[in-house]
Amino acid sequence: MSSHPYRLIGERLGGSFKQALEPIVKGWAEDWLPDNTTYSLNRLLPLFDYCQENGTAEIDQLVSWVDDNWCGLLKPVEKGLLGSILIGVTDKELRKMASSTLLQDVAQQALSELAQRILSANKTAYESVPIVVTDNPMPKGSELRGSGALALNIRIGGLSLDYVVSPMTVERYLEAQESPAQTSPQKLTRLHAALANQKLSARVSLGSAALSLGELATMRIGDVVALDKHIDEPALMRLGFNGDACDGFIGTKGESLAIRLSRVGDQKS
Numbered sequence: 001m002s003s004h005p006y007r008l009i010g011e012r013l014g015g016s017f018k019q020a021l022e023p024i025v026k027g028w029a030e031d032w033l034p035d036n037t038t039y040s041l042n043r044l045l046p047l048f049d050y051c052q053e054n055g056t057a058e059i060d061q062l063v064s065w066v067d068d069n070w071c072g073l074l075k076p077v078e079k080g081l082l083g084s085i086l087i088g089v090t091d092k093e094l095r096k097m098a099s100s101t102l103l104q105d106v107a108q109q110a111l112s113e114l115a116q117r118i119l120s121a122n123k124t125a126y127e128s129v130p131i132v133v134t135d136n137p138m139p140k141g142s143e144l145r146g147s148g149a150l151a152l153n154i155r156i157g158g159l160s161l162d163y164v165v166s167p168m169t170v171e172r173y174l175e176a177q178e179s180p181a182q183t184s185p186q187k188l189t190r191l192h193a194a195l196a197n198q199k200l201s202a203r204v205s206l207g208s209a210a211l212s213l214g215e216l217a218t219m220r221i222g223d224v225v226a227l228d229k230h231i232d233e234p235a236l237m238r239l240g241f242n243g244d245a246c247d248g249f250i251g252t253k254g255e256s257l258a259i260r261l262s263r264v265g266d267q268k269s
Contacts, residue, residue: 034088042153063115068168071115079107146181205236
């Protein structure tokens with residue numbers, strides 16, 4: 001079994017998955033359902049949320065393809081009633097024939113083929129996909145939060161069916177979605193290139209001094225204020241408002257004061 005990254009499926013990705021499934025369910029319905037039989041592909045839920053609502057998720061039938069591609073039919077399933085719908089039995093005779101083995105076999109075949117089409121993701125090629133129908137339980141971990149498995153509800157006539165689709169199968173559908181075309185004429189700049197031209201303020205501090213209010217009141221031009229740094233100690237340069245500090249020594253370059261760096265802060269490096 002190959003490993004595959006699971007992901008949380010939100011509304012946007014769930015909508016994309018549902019959109020991809022709709023023509024597959026439609027193709028199956030056209031081949032199996034009598035004319036004028038209503039059907040719909042309803043909500044999709046993460047399997048974890050489905051289990052929270054229903055207490056658990058028990059497999060009635062598991063259809064596997066390869067590796068982690070599988071689709072499970074969840075209990076309960078009224079196969080006799082579905083079989084009655086498939087062969088066009090009238091409502092009056094429906095309940096009487098619902099326990100018929102023949103009707104259950106017809107429904108079983110139809111339900112297996114729907115899972116097969118979901119796994120193959122292609123109406124014309126589903127028959128060539130290697131399919132194994134088992135009564136195995138869902139793989140361990142499928143019901144956990146964020147597993148990526150989705151439960152989807154399909155209504156056929158008055159019946160409600162729930163399938164669960166494996167995380168890898170969901171991923172195959174999402175990866176097959178075409179990326180939207182780039183319609184903007186604007187050329188995008190790589191992030192590192194854009195950041196290289198951004199300006200960042202730098203402030204150099206020679207030191208500090210503590211003055212009393214009395215000293216401040218008597219200060220005159222020409223007075224000398226001693227700072228808390230020794231003459232051999234480097235000055236401190238800060239980058240941005242709260243950026244990391246760099247050390248260096250004050251000098252001149254041309255007609256401007258300058259600082260020669262002696263240590264670069266970790267953030268800058």
